[in-house]
Amino acid sequence: MWLLTKEAVLTHENLKKRGYQLASRCTLCEEHAETINHLFLHCTWTEQLWRMFSCLKGIRWEKPGSIKGVLGSWNRDGNASDKEKRWKLVPACIWWTFWKERNNRSFENRQNSLQKIKMDCLALFYFWCKQDILTRTEDIFDVLDCLYAAV
Ligand SMILES: [Zn+2]
Numbered sequence: 001m002w003l004l005t006k007e008a009v010l011t012h013e014n015l016k017k018r019g020y021q022l023a024s025r026c027t028l029c030e031e032h033a034e035t036i037n038h039l040f041l042h043c044t045w046t047e048q049l050w051r052m053f054s055c056l057k058g059i060r061w062e063k064p065g066s067i068k069g070v071l072g073s074w075n076r077d078g079n080a081s082d083k084e085k086r087w088k089l090v091p092a093c094i095w096w097t098f099w100k101e102r103n104n105r106s107f108e109n110r111q112n113s114l115q116k117i118k119m120d121c122l123a124l125f126y127f128w129c130k131q132d133i134l135t136r137t138e139d140i141f142d143v144l145d146c147l148y149a150a151v
Helices: 012-017 036-042 044-057 067-076 082-108 114-132 137-150
Strands: none
Touching (some): 036 067, 067 082
């Protein structure tokens, strides 16, 4: 998250700035150059997870065009109560999920379907909620209900 907010994640865009010669192409959609904003915000694959979590959160959300903008906007409203703290994990869940998928495709020649990526992201969301936020059994059921609505 720190590297992302500093726009220092080693995407093709940043590798080029360091002098690497690359034919940059997003490993997910294979349509656009791999930039931080494309990979983590605007790729059609990434968009689907943002849309999924917006629906789960029950909001209509206009996603800003930068990582910092997203963090500020996503965390601004409706996350104050203990019950709603879980939503703060969403950007990190989405970005970590896609960074792992991107690296699997780039270095391991392995790729998951969008459905599998969504399920992995939801599982990560549940795991992180359970580790850091959920303290009562009712909270766990609440998150599971939320995840059930997503599938
Ligand atoms: Zn893409």
